[in-house]
Amino acid sequence: MGTTGECVDVSVEEVGQWAEITALALVTTRIKAVSQEKPFVARLRTMPLGASQMSELSYSALVSQRTPRLIRQSDPELFQLVVINSGRQRIEQARNTGVIGSGQMVLYDSSRPFDAFAEESPVGTRAGGVMFQFPKSMLCFPARRLDRLLAVPMTARRGPGRLVAQFLTAAAAEYRACTPSDALRLGTTAVDLVSTVLAHHLDRMSDVLVDSRKRALYLRVTSFVQEHLGDPALTVDRIAAAHHMSVRSLHRLFQQHGNSVRAWLRDQRLERCRRDLADPLQRHLSASAIAARWGYPRPADFNRAFRARYGVTPGAYRNRTHHETAAGISRPAAKP
Incomplete structure (x- = not known):
């Protein structure tokens, strides 16, 4: 296994x-x-x-x-x-x-x-x-x-x-x-x-019972997205179709949890990229290869999204974290 x-x-x-x-x-x-x-x-x-x-x-x-x-x-x-x-x-x-x-x-x-x-x-x-x-x-x-x-x-x-x-x-x-x-x-x-x-x-056990169906659907959808993050063809339409629901219903489901579908998908992909960039065992991979692994086939799109999210370029972030590791600061896993 x-x-x-x-x-x-x-x-x-x-x-x-x-x-x-x-x-x-x-x-x-x-x-x-x-x-x-x-x-x-x-x-x-x-x-x-x-x-x-x-x-x-x-x-x-x-x-x-x-x-x-x-x-x-x-x-x-x-x-x-x-x-x-x-x-x-x-x-x-x-x-x-x-x-x-x-x-x-x-x-x-x-x-x-x-x-x-x-x-x-x-x-x-x-x-x-x-x-x-x-x-x-x-x-x-x-x-x-x-x-x-x-x-x-x-x-x-x-x-x-x-x-x-x-x-x-x-x-x-x-x-x-x-x-x-x-x-x-x-x-x-x-x-x-x-x-x-x-x-x-x-x-408030009644809240758990009343909302359990919506919650179960939300967790199924987010689990599906997590499993297909590397597919650049993963879109809002495809996510909705995979769960036999309309795009409007999908948007409403995420809004009830304080987020949008596209923003959640983007954040999950960027977080996986950030984690891999900070991993010394993946130093041999280029930033663009890591980006492609998580659904960013175009390096320019990835660089722009990463900088907007974390305030630095992917290369600068990688150099900084590896410098910290070399200085003796062990890096634990990133938050989801």
Whole structure:
């Protein structure tokens, strides 16, 4: 069986490196080590699941902060659900404050400032757990309804919370044995389970049931697009025809998730190109070859779209990321 080939495992011993790595793979935060006497050690393992991502993290005691300025500079508009396996974390976000320990989970919003303090377990085990992050647009109810759940401890030991924790733990353990198509399906399942947990805590199970059909269709469409990104002939008309729906209905479906079909398709292709350009193992491929792989047969179109999206040319981005790698900064997987 083929593997996904995108699982990245990074260990660091400097808090500065940890800040740079998590900025690339998760969200940008300010990070400080708590102890100046004990060595700082951290590890991140990232596992892409289509538009979502699963990560295993462990780290020495630290303080992290996401400020309004950092949000203005970069906001991927994600939710992050973290299942805590060891240590304890104190989190403040959206005027909520929670202390979350082993066997609990907590929700973050990348668009809202937060302060977090993580401490190791009493026996010295590093703090950490499993994180699942996904675009807000994948939820079947408005993101603003989750404000009262941010930074609030939720159990991972019973009910829907236990199912989510068990699923994420098992999926992380078996990720290397999964194909890219498996990973897409795992991401869809994870979003469904997380939505169920959040709806459970919001007492909004009816929303999940009412919107499940539309949500299932949206996930089928986005999975189809993910699997055919390299086909330059993939158009809005073809996507609609493949799902036996009108173009107007397809546009309406994406609008309900805060996006347009063409913009979502473009962003997915550019993100795959960006990830490959930053990969040292693909240095032998030209930027135009990578672009063609992901549906950009004309280099000029790709260069223009890449620069508009990321602010630099593909060549400049590749040179910068490879220079960072050569300087000792390991690059984790990019966000979807």
